[in-house]
Amino acid sequence: MxxxxxxxxxxxxxxxxxxxxxxxxxxxxxxxxxxxxxxxxxxxxxxxxxxxxxxxxxxxxxxxxxxxxxxxxxxxxxxxxxxxxxxxxxxxxxxxxxxxxxxxxxxxxxxxxxxxxxxxxxxxxxxxxxxxxxxxxxxxxIHDIMRNFLYLSLISILITGFISFVFAKLISTPIEKLTDSIMKIHQGNLDERVEIRGNDELSNLGSAFNLMITKLAQVEQQRKDFVANVSHELRTPLSAIKLLAESLLHQEDVKAETYREFLQDIDTEVDRLNKIIENLLALVDIDKGKLELDYQITYVNYLIENVIHSLKPLADNKQIEMVFYEREKIHIKLDQIKIQQALTNIIHNAIKYTPNGGKIEISLYPEYEDVVIKIEDNGIGIPEESLPYIFERFYRVDKARARSTGGTGLGLAISQQIVVLHQGKIEVASEVNKGTVFYVRLPKEVRVPN
Ligand SMILES: Nc1ncnc2c1ncn2[C@@H]1O[C@H](COP(=O)(O)OP(=O)(O)OP(=O)(O)O)[C@@H](O)[C@H]1O
Ligand SMILES: [Mg+2]
Missing domain, CATH: 3.30.450.20 (PAS domain)
Incomplete structure (x- = not known):
């Protein structure tokens, strides 16, 4: 002016x-x-x-x-x-x-x-x-004109000043509230949410912020659950070992036979601990390697044959028959080691949860944009209410039974994560005492990150 x-x-x-x-x-x-x-x-x-x-x-x-x-x-x-x-x-x-x-x-x-x-x-x-x-x-x-100009300037400065102040207040208040909420969240209050008013950029920012906090709260909850689960799962075999060792120590004149028996149990529990830790490390590896899948053009047929071959001794042990149906040779881009691990977990489950003399059918076929690997058993099945949870870490339908089968409850979580990393998904259908079907769907054309 x-x-x-x-x-x-x-x-x-x-x-x-x-x-x-x-x-x-x-x-x-x-x-x-x-x-x-x-x-x-x-x-x-x-x-x-x-x-x-x-x-x-x-x-x-x-x-x-x-x-x-x-x-x-x-x-x-x-x-x-x-x-x-x-x-x-x-x-x-x-x-x-x-x-x-x-x-x-x-x-x-x-x-x-x-x-x-x-x-x-x-x-x-x-x-x-x-x-x-x-x-x-x-x-x-000139002086008169300038004086009038000056008055006019002063008046417009006052008016623009006032309008600016009002607008600044309108903009800064929600930002202050947002900052306030962030500070509260910073202090650990994940229930805090920003109040949303209107439909402008700031309220959009507020909504995005609320979404982020909801997600954060979920992740935090998952983390707590996970840590709780891990410590619980590790403590179970440890207390079994402790119990077995103590009972041996506190008894006198223990027979060599009993020693052998107890040590055998201890050995089994140690194996279990090892397995849990191994699986947890695998999960962490997959989490870490999100963008580092080693994609290779692979014939899925041969990959499945490999898995079946490696699991055959286990199936033979229970006189379970494994059949592989393949309509055609299919090759897609995938990380061989990881997909092999995912399929091994699922087929191993089929063997574990199928009684002696059962049958497992594995099929490979294309469907629309996907390649489907279907694993069907005629085993004990999964109750409907458990179906939504079987992919969660440490979830097992029957804890007692799972102990006898030596499961950690991490197998399907690992498989699921691997398949999702490949932009695919796993579906499951089951009926108790009739059997279970798993469908592993992998996209034919995977979008490989640069
Ligand atoms: N084919 C199946 N038939 C019946 N139940 C199954 C089948 N596959 C999985 N389940 C159920 O889902 C649960 C979770 O499976 P998951 O593979 O994650 O764990 P696990 O087999 O118990 O342990 P792990 O695979 O880590 O050794 C199993 O405990 C079992 O109750
Ligand atoms: Mg399993």
Missing amino acids: LLINSFISEAIRINYINQKKIHLFTQGNIIAGRVINVIEDRIVESSGLEEITKEISKDIKARVLIVNKMGFVVSDSYDVLKGSPIRHYELQESLKGKAVAKQHNLEKYGRTMYVSVPIILNTKVIGAVFISASLEEIYQN
């Missing part, structure tokens, strides 16, 4: 002064013309000049002097200087034939413009018209 004000005032000043100058020049020339008409001789004399100077002086509100070529005043509209010489620079220039205007700051009269115009008769300078006009009125005008 200040900048604009000073710019405008300067522009107005220059404009006014220029106009004034032009006006005075014009008047000077008019007077010069009339002076020439009044005098006959080449010498400017006072005959009739008084009236012209006074008349025009009144018209243009300026002092008008007519000077002869010697520099002596012939006529002065103020009747003061008549007969005296004047030596102003402007006049000197005019007597040489130039029209000159200049602004002065006089102690007595304030800002004043001197304009001097030569009186020329037949190409000879015979005198000059000298005008002295006050500029104070112009400056007063």
